[in-house]
Amino acid sequence: MAGDKGIYTKRDDGRKFDEIREMSAEVGIVDSADGSASFNTGHTKAIAVVRGPRTLHPQHMQNPRKGILRVSYGMMPFSVTDRIRPGPNRRSEEISKVTEWALNSVVDLSEYPNTVVDVFIQIPQADAGTRVAGINAAAIALAHAGIPMKEMVSAIGVGKIDKTLVVDLDKYEDSDFHDAEGSTDIPVAITSRTKNISLLQLDGKISVPEFKECVKNAKVACEEILKVQMQALKNIDGGNN
Amino acid sequence: MKNTRQIVIPGEEIVSGNEFLPGEGAYRDGEAVVAERFGIANISEKHVRVVPVSGAYYPRRGNTIIGTIVDITFNGWLIDFGGAQNAFLPVSEVPRYINRNELRDFLDFGETVIVKVWDVKSRGTDASMKMRGFGKIEGGLILNVGPNKVPRIIGKEGSMVKMIKGATGCSITVGQNGKVWIKGTIEGELATKKIIEFIVENATIAGLTEKVEKFITGLGMKIEEVEAIAEDTDVEEENTEGDKE
Amino acid sequence: MASEKVIPTLQKNRILEYLSEGKRFDSRTPEQYRDLKVEMGVSKNAESSVKISLGKTQVLVGVKLGLATPYPDSPAEGTFMVSAEMHPMASPNYEMGRPGINAIELSRVTDRGIRESGLIDVKKLCIREGEKVWQVFVDIVALNDDGNMFDAASIGALIALGNAKLPKYNEAEDKIEFELTDTPLPLDKDVLSFSMTFHKIGDKIVADVGLEEEAISDFRLTIAMGDNGGEPRITAMQKGKAGVITDSDMETILNLASDTWKEKFPQIKKYAFG
Numbered sequence: 001m002a003g004d005k006g007i008y009t010k011r012d013d014g015r016k017f018d019e020i021r022e023m024s025a026e027v028g029i030v031d032s033a034d035g036s037a038s039f040n041t042g043h044t045k046a047i048a049v050v051r052g053p054r055t056l057h058p059q060h061m062q063n064p065r066k067g068i069l070r071v072s073y074g075m076m077p078f079s080v081t082d083r084i085r086p087g088p089n090r091r092s093e094e095i096s097k098v099t100e101w102a103l104n105s106v107v108d109l110s111e112y113p114n115t116v117v118d119v120f121i122q123i124p125q126a127d128a129g130t131r132v133a134g135i136n137a138a139a140i141a142l143a144h145a146g147i148p149m150k151e152m153v154s155a156i157g158v159g160k161i162d163k164t165l166v167v168d169l170d171k172y173e174d175s176d177f178h179d180a181e182g183s184t185d186i187p188v189a190i191t192s193r194t195k196n197i198s199l200l201q202l203d204g205k206i207s208v209p210e211f212k213e214c215v216k217n218a219k220v221a222c223e224e225i226l227k228v229q230m231q232a233l234k235n236i237d238g239g240n241n
Numbered sequence: 242m243k244n245t246r247q248i249v250i251p252g253e254e255i256v257s258g259n260e261f262l263p264g265e266g267a268y269r270d271g272e273a274v275v276a277e278r279f280g281i282a283n284i285s286e287k288h289v290r291v292v293p294v295s296g297a298y299y300p301r302r303g304n305t306i307i308g309t310i311v312d313i314t315f316n317g318w319l320i321d322f323g324g325a326q327n328a329f330l331p332v333s334e335v336p337r338y339i340n341r342n343e344l345r346d347f348l349d350f351g352e353t354v355i356v357k358v359w360d361v362k363s364r365g366t367d368a369s370m371k372m373r374g375f376g377k378i379e380g381g382l383i384l385n386v387g388p389n390k391v392p393r394i395i396g397k398e399g400s401m402v403k404m405i406k407g408a409t410g411c412s413i414t415v416g417q418n419g420k421v422w423i424k425g426t427i428e429g430e431l432a433t434k435k436i437i438e439f440i441v442e443n444a445t446i447a448g449l450t451e452k453v454e455k456f457i458t459g460l461g462m463k464i465e466e467v468e469a470i471a472e473d474t475d476v477e478e479e480n481t482e483g484d485k486e
Numbered sequence: 487m488a489s490e491k492v493i494p495t496l497q498k499n500r501i502l503e504y505l506s507e508g509k510r511f512d513s514r515t516p517e518q519y520r521d522l523k524v525e526m527g528v529s530k531n532a533e534s535s536v537k538i539s540l541g542k543t544q545v546l547v548g549v550k551l552g553l554a555t556p557y558p559d560s561p562a563e564g565t566f567m568v569s570a571e572m573h574p575m576a577s578p579n580y581e582m583g584r585p586g587i588n589a590i591e592l593s594r595v596t597d598r599g600i601r602e603s604g605l606i607d608v609k610k611l612c613i614r615e616g617e618k619v620w621q622v623f624v625d626i627v628a629l630n631d632d633g634n635m636f637d638a639a640s641i642g643a644l645i646a647l648g649n650a651k652l653p654k655y656n657e658a659e660d661k662i663e664f665e666l667t668d669t670p671l672p673l674d675k676d677v678l679s680f681s682m683t684f685h686k687i688g689d690k691i692v693a694d695v696g697l698e699e700e701a702i703s704d705f706r707l708t709i710a711m712g713d714n715g716g717e718p719r720i721t722a723m724q725k726g727k728a729g730v731i732t733d734s735d736m737e738t739i740l741n742l743a744s745d746t747w748k749e750k751f752p753q754i755k756k757y758a759f760g
Contacts, residue, residue: 078531122575125530143250257524311492350492351494352494381496435513
């Protein structure tokens with residue numbers, strides 16, 4: 001996959017370039033919620049909690065045709081080495097919005113007018129790929145909450161380190177690699193049945209053919225992620241919700 | 242064709258073939274019938290639907306629900322039953338004539354009622370207590386188990402509830418919104434609560450009835466026949482997903 | 487389940503009837519705490535982190551260290567700050583947006599319990615007098631509120647602090663290199679104190695309340711107690727809600743707090759300091 005070599009010939013943790021870090025997922029982690037799940041990829045941990053459908057206040061924000069999906073993403077202050085001040089910031093607001101769009105592509109709230117479904121995503125420990133881990137957790141939590149969805153969503157960070165195409169960037173690859181052609185980070189979410197793109201961002205420098213290859217890689221990776229999401233949901237026997 | 246009772250996730254193909262009809266929680270995509278929500282796929286007579294196993298309660302016409310009066314309007318009461326919106330009980334849907342100035346005397350804030358879901362509209366749920374077995378309840382306690390474990394607590398033709406009643410001597414009413422009203426002695430109520438919590442935790446285990454029997458004996462109780470108190474306000478079972486253990 | 491702020495009258499009455507018989511819905515006695523569960527290592531990027539469960543109440547607490555310029559009135563002392571997030575993730579009753587009064591009170595009460603006991607030796611957090619000191623952050627994040635966040639947060643903060651290690655300070659570049667050393671935070675283990683919260687419900691004093699009990703109580707009293715030669719000594723208090731405390735309430739609470747302290751102190755000390 002590496003094309004004409006480049007300087008990035010080996011990953012620090014010994015992974016193949018198209019290999020996802022070890023994943024795990026759990027359903028029903030917050031007892032008072034309507035749906036909840038965790039999704040971990042390597043050292044990145046995400047928690048998602050769904051509450052609703054419930055009445056949306058203030059009333060003027062209600063939509064009489066369908067329910068509203070509202071996503072709030074945040075990193076816990078101690079999730080990274082440099083403490084983050086608690087509360088929303090520009091980064092978390094933006095990620096909340098693109099995550100909301102990514103999930104809204106599959107969620108159907110037409111049966112629940114005037115209500116809101118809240119999705120809360122929190123990151124207790126971060127090592128790159130927190131927004132995609134958050135989407136993976138949120139899709140499981142929405143399913144767990146019994147929310148109508150045409151299909152699931154799975155997400156992964158793909159990209160390019162120098163000349164090498166990679167899947168599932170860790171923190172070093174995402175933020176600390178600045179040599180040669182540098183790092184290109186592409187978070188992608190793929191819908192599980194129709195295999196369309198529901199989230200896409202890109203940050204770096206990449207050729208059109210390379211980008212196309214990255215999207216292909218993302219689709220392959222998302223098949224693996226979907227298996228983990230599905231397994232977590234099918235294992236809820238004896239769970240509390 | 243796949244097993245007729247399998248857990249499916251949204252977007253998963255349940256069965257393929259134009260002869261199958263997608264029902265609740267399912268949709269058609271070409272030849273395939275696909276799950277639209279997480280739950281147990283149920284195929285009977287070519288009719289495919291997905292029964293939720295988790296998530297919030299959605300009221301349906303005919304459901305028996307237990308809720309609390311949270312507001313009083315000029316012509317009725319608003320009931321919080323744990324759904325997305327409160328249910329409305331109009332003054333015309335109570336079993337006797339109420340003067341509009343005396344609504345609070347009949348049902349006051351914080352009081353608990355068992356009502357029937359009369360209608361479900363986009364603006365909200367309408368409730369009624371005109372039929373026998375519905376009305377204000379007093380005494381005992383409310384246990385919240387969530388809507389999805391209700392069929393297991395009721396059991397096949399009410400067998401599970403009967404068994405618990407027999408053991409603890411409590412009257413037990415199960416609302417389809419996942420609220421259970423338990424009334425008896427303190428010891429009886431605590432035992433009932435423990436047994437129901439045991440059922441909730443083990444809801445998906447095969448041979449649940451036997452396990453519950455064992456659990457009851459483990460609490461040092463005997464299971465007795467309870468025809469005597471069968472006159473209690475039992476939940477109507479017409480809308481309950483039958484327990485197919 | 488959807489938002490439920492109203493506790494049914496029937497439920498309230500029955501809680502009171504149970505208490506008058508010395509019983510509770512979950513089969514506890516009025517003075518009994520729920521099981522405490524402690525899981526370390528929530529975030530490897532924190533100097534210390536822990537998940538605390540009191541029954542179904544769950545909080546995450548993390549300790550982070552930073553560098554700061556000392557306050558002019560205490561140029562040789564490090565600083566210490568507790569923040570709490572009661573995000574609507576944790577309860578249908580929490581509001582969106584800026585930290586509400588509940589989160590502010592929770593963080594301030596936790597802060598006082600630790601600060602006033604003198605647990606953290608702030609003088610030893612000085613790197614260069616008047617120029618550079620360590621800054622200790624304790625962040626509390628509610629995960630699921632099933633009552634008594636105060637005690638869960640307080641216990642979590644102590645255990646997180648007790649297990650925290652200093653990161654490496656690169657003096658030449660004047661920055662932190664996040665690589666934990668073997669040096670623990672400078673703590674005075676002898677003064678460790680933790681909070682216990684009691685509520686008045688009907689005419690009974692109840693420890694470690696669940697959500698419904700919390701909603702119907704008249705007042706709460708949080709007492710932090712530390713060790714004074716084997717005997718409990720009060721280090722901080724906070725009364726909450728509008729009810730008033732009678733002499734006999736106070737007598738009961740102080741006795742219960744002292745007994746609870748004697749029972750729980752060794753366990754909490756062990757979690758904090760090994």
